[in-house]
Amino acid sequence: AQSVAQPEDQVNVAEGNPLTVKCTYSVSGNPYLFWYVQYPNRGLQFLLKYITGDNLVKGSYGFEAEFNKSQTSFHLKKPSALVSDSALYFCAVRESRDDKIIFGKGTRLHILP
Amino acid sequence: NAGVTQTPKFQVLKTGQSMTLQCAQDMNHEYMSWYRQDPGMGLRLIHYSVGAGITDQGEVPNGYNVSRSTTEDFPLRLLSAAPSQTSVYFCASSSTGPYSNQPQHFGDGTRLSIL
Numbered sequence: 198a199q200s201v202a203q204p205e206d207q208v209n210v211a212e213g214n215p216l217t218v219k220c221t222y223s224v225s226g227n228p229y230l231f232w233y234v235q236y237p238n239r240g241l242q243f244l245l246k247y248i249t250g251d252n253l254v255k256g257s258y259g260f261e262a263e264f265n266k267s268q269t270s271f272h273l274k275k276p277s278a279l280v281s282d283s284a285l286y287f288c289a290v291r292e293s294r295d296d297k298i299i300f301g302k303g304t305r306l307h308i309l310p
Numbered sequence: 311n312a313g314v315t316q317t318p319k320f321q322v323l324k325t326g327q328s329m330t331l332q333c334a335q336d337m338n339h340e341y342m343s344w345y346r347q348d349p350g351m352g353l354r355l356i357h358y359s360v361g362a363g364i365t366d367q368g369e370v371p372n373g374y375n376v377s378r379s380t381t382e383d384f385p386l387r388l389l390s391a392a393p394s395q396t397s398v399y400f401c402a403s404s405s406t407g408p409y410s411n412q413p414q415h416f417g418d419g420t421r422l423s424i425l
Contacts, residue, residue, distance in 0.1 A: 203352075206350075229411045231413055231414075233413075233416075238418070238419075239418055239419075240314070240400055240402075240416030240417050240418045240419055241353075241400070241402075241414075241416045242416070243413035243414070243415075246411065246413055248411040287352065287353065291411075296341070296358060296360055296366065297355060297358065297368060298343065298355070298358075298414065299355060299369070300345070300352050300353035300354075300355075301352055302350065302351060302352035303352045303353075
């Protein structure tokens with residue numbers, strides 16, 4: 198069965214600095230990987246996905262993520278953080294031969310002005 | 311552009327009561343799912359469906375029932391509410407078939423408290 202780990206409950210970054218939110222996964226087949234963002238009292242919004250191809254994928258709001266098969270990781274990155282990036286971020290995985298989409302526990306990102 | 315609509319937004323129940331959380335999508339998505347969100351636990355999959363008439367269990371299905379009689383609707387039923395089911399419930403949908411790589415669209419959630 199697939200699983201996702203987000204090792205950090207919270208990440209604090211100063212505005213203008215680069216940010217990284219970590220995600221590792223476990224699947225028996227090929228992974229489909231996703232990042233979502235959640236703002237207070239709202240549902241999740243899609244940021245980006247990795248299906249196949251280039252290991253660096255770009256998404257909404259200047260975010261990008263790097264797929265590393267050997268380390269089974271899919272870390273979310275942004276070169277320069279904004280205060281408005283403060284939110285709860287979720288990594289999700291779907292094994293290519295399965296229907297279920299499993300989420301991590303989430304990482305709260307605080308961007309300090 | 312409605313997307314995924316969940317009703318009600320808030321609900322308070324007494325232990326032992328039953329209720330149905332409604333979810334409807336207007337995007338003709340085949341895949342629909344229910345998650346619960348609890349502090350420190352992230353989102354956990356309750357049940358999912360890959361099309362009308364087809365449902366399956368997720369990570370935490372006990373105490374919940376689902377059915378999928380139409381493509382648009384995917385209601386979640388609590389048979390006998392327990393305090394442990396106090397949570398925020400999210401419905402989500404995505405396009406195409408079982409092996410799709412499309413992202414899910416989420417509703418705004420139902421906040422449920424069981425007293």
